[in-house]
Amino acid sequence: MTNPRYPSLYQINTRVWLTELSRAIGRRATLDDIPDAALDEFARQGFDWIWFLSVWQTGEFAQKISRSNAEWRHEFEQTLPDLTDSDIAGSGFAITGYTVHRDLGGDAALARLRARLKKRGLKLMLDFVPNHMAPDHPWVEQNPDYFVGGSEIDLARAPKNYFWVPTKTGSRLFAHGRDPYFDGWPDTIQLNYGNPALQEAMTRELIRIAGQCDGVRCDMAMLVLPDVFSRTWGIDSKPFWPTAIPRVHEKAPGFVFMAEVYWDLEWTLQQQGFNYAYDKCLYDRLRGGHARPIREHFHAGLDYQDHLARFLENHDEPRAAATFDTAKHRAGAIVTFLSPGLRFFHQGQFEGRHKRISPHLVRAPIEPRDGALFEFYNQLLGALRQPAVRDGNWQLVEARPAWDGNPTNDCFIAFAWEKSPTERLITAVNYSDHQSQTKLRLPFNIEHNKAYRFHDLISNATFDWSGGELAANGLFVDLPAWGGHVFSVNEVS
Numbered sequence: 001m002t003n004p005r006y007p008s009l010y011q012i013n014t015r016v017w018l019t020e021l022s023r024a025i026g027r028r029a030t031l032d033d034i035p036d037a038a039l040d041e042f043a044r045q046g047f048d049w050i051w052f053l054s055v056w057q058t059g060e061f062a063q064k065i066s067r068s069n070a071e072w073r074h075e076f077e078q079t080l081p082d083l084t085d086s087d088i089a090g091s092g093f094a095i096t097g098y099t100v101h102r103d104l105g106g107d108a109a110l111a112r113l114r115a116r117l118k119k120r121g122l123k124l125m126l127d128f129v130p131n132h133m134a135p136d137h138p139w140v141e142q143n144p145d146y147f148v149g150g151s152e153i154d155l156a157r158a159p160k161n162y163f164w165v166p167t168k169t170g171s172r173l174f175a176h177g178r179d180p181y182f183d184g185w186p187d188t189i190q191l192n193y194g195n196p197a198l199q200e201a202m203t204r205e206l207i208r209i210a211g212q213c214d215g216v217r218c219d220m221a222m223l224v225l226p227d228v229f230s231r232t233w234g235i236d237s238k239p240f241w242p243t244a245i246p247r248v249h250e251k252a253p254g255f256v257f258m259a260e261v262y263w264d265l266e267w268t269l270q271q272q273g274f275n276y277a278y279d280k281c282l283y284d285r286l287r288g289g290h291a292r293p294i295r296e297h298f299h300a301g302l303d304y305q306d307h308l309a310r311f312l313e314n315h316d317e318p319r320a321a322a323t324f325d326t327a328k329h330r331a332g333a334i335v336t337f338l339s340p341g342l343r344f345f346h347q348g349q350f351e352g353r354h355k356r357i358s359p360h361l362v363r364a365p366i367e368p369r370d371g372a373l374f375e376f377y378n379q380l381l382g383a384l385r386q387p388a389v390r391d392g393n394w395q396l397v398e399a400r401p402a403w404d405g406n407p408t409n410d411c412f413i414a415f416a417w418e419k420s421p422t423e424r425l426i427t428a429v430n431y432s433d434h435q436s437q438t439k440l441r442l443p444f445n446i447e448h449n450k451a452y453r454f455h456d457l458i459s460n461a462t463f464d465w466s467g468g469e470l471a472a473n474g475l476f477v478d479l480p481a482w483g484g485h486v487f488s489v490n491e492v493s
Contacts, residue, residue, distance in 0.1 A: 002121060004390040005306070007048035008343040008381075009125065011314060014052045015089060015362040017347070018104065030105030031055075031113045043120040046385040047345075049256075050117060051125035051217055053315060054092025054359060055110060057101045061136040062094030062187035066360045069186065079355050080365055087363045092127065093219055094134035094187045098205050100212075110212060123214035125258070128206060130240070131223040132177025132188040139201070140174075140189065141167055146198040148175040148190040148233055160184055179223055180232040193224050194235035203244040210248050215256030221274070222265045245273035258309055258342070260316075270307045276342045279308040286312070286332040287323065291411045291431040294335065298396045298413075302340060310336045311344040315359055321352040321370065327482035330376055331429050334458075334484040335413050337384060338427045340394045350377040376458065383425070383457040383486045392419035397426070399438040402476060408436035412477070416443045424489040426454070430479035439474035444489065446471045451492040456485050464492060 014031075021029035031052075042050055066072060067088045077083050100110045114124045133139065139146050150162040150173040160183040164171045176184025177191075184190070192198050209216060222228055226237045248255055258276040259269045266277040285294045298305070312320040312332055320329055337343045348357075352370025383389065399412035411432035417425040424444055430436040446452070448468040454475070455462045465475065477485065 002048070004048065005392075006340055006343065006390055008046055008337075008384060009049035009051055009309070009345065010042060010045075010047045011051040011053060011344070011346045013315065013347055013357055013359075013364070014055050014104065015092065016357055016364045019363050028103065030103070031100075031109040032105055034113060034116075036116065039116055039120050039122065043122055045381050047122065049123045049125050049215065049342075052113075053127065055100050055104055055126060056092070056095045057097045057099050058090050058092065058094055059096040059134050059136040062134045063088065063090035065187040066090045072358070072360065076358060076361060079357060079361065080363060087361055089362045090134075090360060091185075091187055092359045093129050094132075094185075095129055096134045096137050098209055107212065114213065123256075125215045125217055125256070126209065126213045127219060128209060128216040129219040130191070130202060131220050132185070132190050134187065135163075135165055135174070135189045137189070140165060143197070143201070144172060144174075145195055146192060146201060148192045148235070149173060150175050158183075160186070165189070175233070178232065179220065180228065190233070191224075192233075192235065193226075193229050193237040193240055194233075196238070199238070199240050199243070202240070203247055206244055206248050207251050210252035210255045214254075215258065215275075217258045217260065218274075219260055221259035221269055221277075222261045222263060225265065225268065228265075239272065241269065241272040241274070266308065267304060270304065274307070276307055276309040279310050279341065282308075282310060282336065282339075283312065283317070286335065286431075289328070289431070289433075291413050291429075294431060295396065295413055298339065298415075302394070305340045308341040309344045310339055310341045311346070312336050313346045313349055314344065315346065315357065317356075319354050319356055320349055321373065322354040322356075326370075326373065329373070331431055331482040331484050333377070333380060334427055334429050334486060335431065337380060338389065338415055338417070338425075338486065343384060350374050379458045380486070386417075386423065386425060386457075386488070388417040388419040388423040388425050392417045392423060392425075395443055397428075397440050397443065399428075399440060400474060402437035402439050402478070406437060408432070408434070409438035411436040412438045412440075414438075414440050414477075418444060421445070422490065425457075426475065426487045426489055427485065428475075428477045428479070428487075429484040430477075430482065433481045435478070435480050437476070437478045439476050441474045442470060442489075453490050453492050454485075454487040455490070456487055458484065458486050463487075 018029045100107045155162040175190040177188035178184035224240050229237050257274045259274045261269050261277045269277050352373040353367050357364050395416050397414035397416050399409045401409045414428040446467050450467045
């Protein structure tokens, strides 16, 4: 397997995909039924990582909650107007055990899938949910002190955050998993990181998971930070990640940790050992639609940017095709995926799917494919396979006024990539709703007596410029609203 500096990841909704495969083959599909041809296509497209969402065992408690919760069910019906109970399996994040769900083929099927991925140079990422478990997890009976308990006063004060759980020794009051800003998730039970024995147990779970895959995406990873945990529960705890991650690496060197993280805690988790942290800030600024704050985001050092996971959608966010109009979608994709860091794509994104699929569901609606968007992403993935973009050096490019009195250069976001004199790219995006012009000062070694060809890897347009003009004035770019270029730059022989 290769280890590029800037890899790409593809997230799959495992249970939804297997439901689709089941319809095709006429029986319940398992991980063994995932076609080799699909894995071949992931490798051809240039992906390094495949994240299979929701493979772990879940139970009846969470499923019953998912099916009976009126608010959730209304959401599910917006996705599937013909919803039935069989479509609602329960959240893949309400886990009863870190073994592969029996309906997916169990641990053995995952091991075979991992071997098939490895044969194609693909790495396997799975979920780890540090904050909570399903209420019917065996630990509730075996080690109830692993969970946050409550009192009658707590229940009266916050009835949505506490619940009674029947156990062999009688009913006990526990807390639902939650973050400090919202009510608890009613299909979960909160783990107690103030208990050193729980931290040890979760570390052992991580070590075992590391024997089954190559990396984990850690759900809401910031919730177990001591200050966040104390703010949420009033319980003191010791740091978990700086202890657990090195212990995993002792058993599985090179194992990768990706954090779902918000609240400006990305750097904190990077410093605690995470290889990547979600870049929700870039996503939010792209939604805002203004170039300057996006450019300012890229002023951060590469010691930070190289360890961000850049995305336009995932299973938690609305679909990109439903959030951005087509032109803005394309512009945002060029900015997102040609920046440094991990390139994080989501199943259905290339096809322009509009319906977000809740992690509680195992079926997706049938939606038509957006052929033009699919072709755009095919071209973009081709650009991302370029050595300069996978292993080269990146820098933000200054967008200067095209002429005096023209302020539209402020609408541009431009990057340069270089691995060698023959492996160079320039990207330029007019992130605005009007035509804009700029001159880009190229950071490459440009020779006055040579000519240079700029080939757009997205549109296939080609432009030739003299080295003297480029050196004296820079690269002139004139783009329509939300327009973009991804230029390979080569000397003309």
